[in-house]
Amino acid sequence: MAKKELRMHAVVAPTETVIVSAYDAEGRADACTLAFYMVSSHVPPCVTIAINATQNRKTLKSMLESGAFVLGLPSVDQVKETDYLGVESGYRADKLKNVGFTVSPAKTVHAPLINELKLSLECEIVHTVTVGSHTQVTGEVKRILADEEILDEKGRVLLKKLQPIIYDEEEGIYLDLGKKVADAFRTGAAFKKKLEERKQESPSD
Numbered sequence: 001m002a003k004k005e006l007r008m009h010a011v012v013a014p015t016e017t018v019i020v021s022a023y024d025a026e027g028r029a030d031a032c033t034l035a036f037y038m039v040s041s042h043v044p045p046c047v048t049i050a051i052n053a054t055q056n057r058k059t060l061k062s063m064l065e066s067g068a069f070v071l072g073l074p075s076v077d078q079v080k081e082t083d084y085l086g087v088e089s090g091y092r093a094d095k096l097k098n099v100g101f102t103v104s105p106a107k108t109v110h111a112p113l114i115n116e117l118k119l120s121l122e123c124e125i126v127h128t129v130t131v132g133s134h135t136q137v138t139g140e141v142k143r144i145l146a147d148e149e150i151l152d153e154k155g156r157v158l159l160k161k162l163q164p165i166i167y168d169e170e171e172g173i174y175l176d177l178g179k180k181v182a183d184a185f186r187t188g189a190a191f192k193k194k195l196e197e198r199k200q201e202s203p204s205d
């Protein structure tokens, strides 16, 4: 297959769309939509988000001042609200009120938790670094709150019930999760085992 060089950009598609919320210095809650999000540590549990520091993002200012944020996962039936939170600024509008979202104070950090989101991570900021246009903010997860309806009997989050919104930056569209294609780790482990067995049968290969 012929290959083509692309214009310079960080190909990020697809990513789970998240909503981060923070209190400003006056205690007003604001939130914005982000696609630049990753799990960055298991122990302690941490997530890292990247927010454009060259633009006037109110949420970034608020979270750096307060030292905390809540990261919430919207579901596909909240796509209109999610997109709006990503095209309007808290400097110009009371966005949360406009979409009909309500907030409660997080229990472990000074940040607002959006009640309508089915999964929320309360995060304390433990590290920031600016690389290029974006400030990467790492939050240590201090508490996780989930609607019971998205959990299985073991308390695990079932993504097929949460139905997160997947953002495709290439085409500028939102997608749903799609179907399972294989078991993680087991598929590669089975392949690895087969290769090792083959090597034992004919070591010269």
Ligand SMILES: Cc1cc2nc3c(=O)[nH]c(=O)nc-3n(C[C@H](O)[C@H](O)[C@H](O)COP(=O)(O)O)c2cc1C
Pocket (backbone or CB within 6 Å): 017, 030, 031, 032, 033, 034, 035, 036, 037, 050, 051, 052, 053, 056, 057, 058, 059, 060, 082, 083, 085, 086, 087, 088, 089, 090, 091, 167
């Ligand atoms: C799907 C989507 C993904 C976005 N991802 C990011 C992101 O990862 N980083 C960022 O800085 N802005 C991102 N934005 C833009 C911000 O959400 C937007 O600038 C917002 O208006 C900022 O609001 P604020 O000023 O209230 O913080 C995204 C917007 C959308 C719609």
